[in-house]
Amino acid sequence: MMDEERSNEKCESVTLSLMSEAVSAPTECEKRVCVFGTGDMGRSLGLRLLQAGYSVMFGSRRPQSCNFLPNGAQVLSHAEAAQAAHLIFIAVQREHYDFLVPLAYHLKGKVLVDLSNNLKKNQYPEANAEYLQSLVPEAEVVKGFNTLSAWALQNGPSDANRQVYICGDRAEAKQVVLAVATKLGFSALDRGSLSASRELEDFPLQLFPLWRLPMRIAVGLTAFFFFYLLIREILYAYITQGKDISFRIMVSLANRVCPIVSLIMLALCYLPGVLASFLQLYRGTKYRRFPDWLDRWMLCRKQLGLLALGFACLHVLYTLIIPIRYYVRFWATERTVTQIRQNGTNEFITSRAWHSDSYLSFGILGFGLYVLLGITSLPSVSNALSWREFSFVTETMILLRPSSVATRQFCPTRTNLEQ
Numbered sequence: 486m487m488d489e490e491r492s493n494e495k496c497e498s499v500t501l502s503l504m505s506e507a508v509s510a511p512t513e514c515e516k517r518v519c520v521f522g523t524g525d526m527g528r529s530l531g532l533r534l535l536q537a538g539y540s541v542m543f544g545s546r547r548p549q550s551c552n553f554l555p556n557g558a559q560v561l562s563h564a565e566a567a568q569a570a571h572l573i574f575i576a577v578q579r580e581h582y583d584f585l586v587p588l589a590y591h592l593k594g595k596v597l598v599d600l601s602n603n604l605k606k607n608q609y610p611e612a613n614a615e616y617l618q619s620l621v622p623e624a625e626v627v628k629g630f631n632t633l634s635a636w637a638l639q640n641g642p643s644d645a646n647r648q649v650y651i652c653g654d655r656a657e658a659k660q661v662v663l664a665v666a667t668k669l670g671f672s673a674l675d676r677g678s679l680s681a682s683r684e685l686e687d688f689p690l691q692l693f694p695l696w697r698l699p700m701r702i703a704v705g706l707t708a709f710f711f712f713y714l715l716i717r718e719i720l721y722a723y724i725t726q727g728k729d730i731s732f733r734i735m736v737s738l739a740n741r742v743c744p745i746v747s748l749i750m751l752a753l754c755y756l757p758g759v760l761a762s763f764l765q766l767y768r769g770t771k772y773r774r775f776p777d778w779l780d781r782w783m784l785c786r787k788q789l790g791l792l793a794l795g796f797a798c799l800h801v802l803y804t805l806i807i808p809i810r811y812y813v814r815f816w817a818t819e820r821t822v823t824q825i826r827q828n829g830t831n832e833f834i835t836s837r838a839w840h841s842d843s844y845l846s847f848g849i850l851g852f853g854l855y856v857l858l859g860i861t862s863l864p865s866v867s868n869a870l871s872w873r874e875f876s877f878v879t880e881t882m883i884l885l886r887p888s889s890v891a892t893r894q895f896c897p898t899r900t901n902l903e904q
Contacts, residue, residue, distance in 0.1 A: 516540050518665075519566040521585075522576030523551050526600060529638035530574055530630070531555050537668050542566045544573075546584070567591040572661060574598045574630070579613045585620055593623040596658045599682070600630050602689050614652075614682035625658035627651055628682035629666070629673075632689060649673045650688070652681040698781065699788040702753065703796070706746045714738050736810060740803035743796045750793035757782040787862050794859040801852055 518534050520527045521544045531541045532555040541558040544566030545551050551560045567573060567588050572595070575585075579601050585592065599614040609616065614628040629651035630638075649671040653659045659675055666673035676685060693700075715738060722728045757779060764779070765771045775783070807813055824830065860866055 517542065517570045517572075519544055519570030519573040520576055521563065521566070521573060522600075523554060523560075524576065525635040526638070527574070527576035528554060529635040530576060530600070531558050533638050533669050534665075537670075539665075542570055563588055564591055567595070570595070572596045572598070572665065574600060575617065576600045579603070579609070579616060582617055582620055585617070589621050589623065592621045594625070596625045596627060596661050597621065598630060598662055599626060599628050602631050602686055606687050606690055612679075612683035612686055614679055614686075618654075618679060625653065625655045626679060627653035627655075627658050627662045628679065628685050629662050631685060633671075647672050650676050650685050652676040652679055652685060654679045695785045696788050699750075699785050699792050702789070703746065703750060703792050706749055707742055710742045710745050711738060714741055732812065736803055736806065740800060740807075743800040743803065747793045747796035747800060750789050750796065754786050754789040754793060757786060790862060791859060794855055797852060797855050 517540045519542045520531050523543055523545055534541045535555050535557050543554060543558055543560045544563040545560055548560040548562055568591050575597055599617050601613045614626055618626040630649055632650055649666045651659055651662050651673055663673045719731055722730055761775060
């Protein structure tokens with residue numbers, strides 16, 4: 486018993502030393518880490534810690550009945566695991582925090598990392614991490630790793646989920662968690678005191694927050710131009726001429742709407758940067774904050790660009806199916822039969838062939854640049870590009886894209902086929 490108490494005192498002293506000198510190399514005692522919770526999250530975290538060189542101990546109510554744990558990990562009771570480790574990850578839900586109260590003496594001075602999340606926002610009066618701190622007031626509670634999934638922990642960090650957010654009241658405790666996150670291959674970001682834990686717990690509950698404004702703009706533009714073209718080309722022809730061309734709604738109208746919305750979305754992607762530049766020139770400084778509407782607009786530029794690319798892809802697909810449409814095949818056959826009956830021929834017009842091929846060539850080139858710009862916006866690609874390389878791609882795309890659109894007016898072939 487005396488040896489065990491001395492070992493605990495030694496670990497506690499090492500913990501304090503680690504908090505004050507987090508940059509120093511970890512000792513054997515510092516490498517002992519405990520995980521409370523043997524679910525998917527706890528097992529995945531334990532596996533990553535083992536792969537990083539840590540000695541992992543799982544704390545469980547029934548150590549003898551724990552299965553499917555990573556090889557090399559120890560399974561102890563909650564009290565034994567809490568005594569042996571200086572850093573403890575709490576991978577259980579808030580409803581099961583009660584078992585920590587009897588362990589308050591063993592958790593004194595230890596760093597507790599809360600990984601829990603809630604099923605909905607504002608589910609409890611206080612954040613889970615704050616509630617945990619109230620249960621064990623003498624422990625150092627840090628909120629972190631809750632924005633990662635078990636799959637991300639088990640398979641290692643990638644560019645899309647490399648960032649880890651943490652918050653806590655003690656800077657030394659946060660440095661301990663920062664060091665562990667860095668060693669696991671993640672990029673840790675300090676979000677401040679423990680009062681920010683509610684914000685971190687709301688992160689996994691957000692449903693595409695940066696996509697909402699671009700999606701609303703895209704849906705609004707699509708609906709506006711679709712009904713405008715529907716009234717102008719379909720309803721107007723039916724009312725004034727009695728012609729029923731409603732079959733064009735499915736392909737022809739959609740193919741007219743997609744490029745219009747795509748180009749407008751692309752313009753909206755670059756317009757906030759231009760407005761921000763003029764605003765900085767007007768203010769004479771770049772250190773003043775942008776207005777909230779402009780700041781929000783700039784944050785969703787990538788989403789605007791990706792939606793523009795999506796509409797461009799739809800435009801390409803609709804264009805490719807034009808030759809196989811029943812109406813187009815009927816029109817081509819009828820025209821051929823009429824020429825045979827009249828024993829007439831059409832003269833090959835070289836200039837029209839040039840215009841048609843130029844239109845197709847510039848269209849393919851413009852779409853290729855569009856796809857290239859979309860690829861460079863991916864985190865795994867953009868991180869490998871320098872600022873000059875990324876600027877070269879975007880500027881080249883902007884200079885050449887209008888040329889591919891402008892050639893449409895010189896190509897009557899596609900217009901004839903659709904009409």
